[in-house]
Amino acid sequence: MRLDGTLEDYPLSDILQLIFMGNRSGILHLYSGGDEGTVVVGEGLIKYGKTLKLSGLKAVRTILSWRRGKFVFDTEERVELGDETRINLPIQQFILGLSAEMDEFEDLMSRIGGVDRRLMLVPLAPQGKPVTLSPTQWQVVVHVGDAPTVAELQGRLSLSERDLLRVIVDLRDRGLLTIE
DSSP: OEEEEETTTSOHHHHHHHHHHTTOOEEEEEEETTEEEEEEEETTEEEEEEESSOBTHHHHHHHTTOOSSEEEEESSOOOOOOGGGOOOEEHHHHHHHHHHHHHHHHHHHHHHTOTTOBEEEOSSOGGGOOOOOOHHHHHHHHHTTTOOBHHHHHHHSOSOHHHHHHHHHHHHHTTSEEEO
16 A cells, blocks of 8 residues: 655644554655655554654654655555664654644744744843853854744754744743844
8 A cells, every 4th residue: 555645735643643543564755855754664663764864763753843745655665674773662652742742833833923934133132131042042043143034044953843943932032032
């Protein structure tokens, strides 16, 4: 069996639910924004994942954050996995975690107003108090100097979209940047 489509039409949580409910095994190939991902599923488990740069659970988490792109699920394709590469994470557990992450993502996005919004640093720190930033927050602040959109900033940084949105909302709530 082969199932294919776009992530805009079928979110990955729905695809995984379908695979789980149908007790299917196979390989899910994904293509998004110049990156490619592979997730091996079987026996109700996510067994393996990789992208062009990552492998293992980190790759699966990255792949499942993709909102745009294409997918192909093939039940005929097989791959041999060594024990050191196996994840063996229950699909249902992963879907629950993914749902919580998607809810958080949608909340953050609604607080920002969309990826086309421009980010600008405030000229002075609120109340003239010293500001302490984490390394990730510094990364964002350094790249906000020329008033990029959220989407442009995402293209510049190696942060997940959700992590970037968290930082933007935090910096805005602290009065360090504005969203226009």
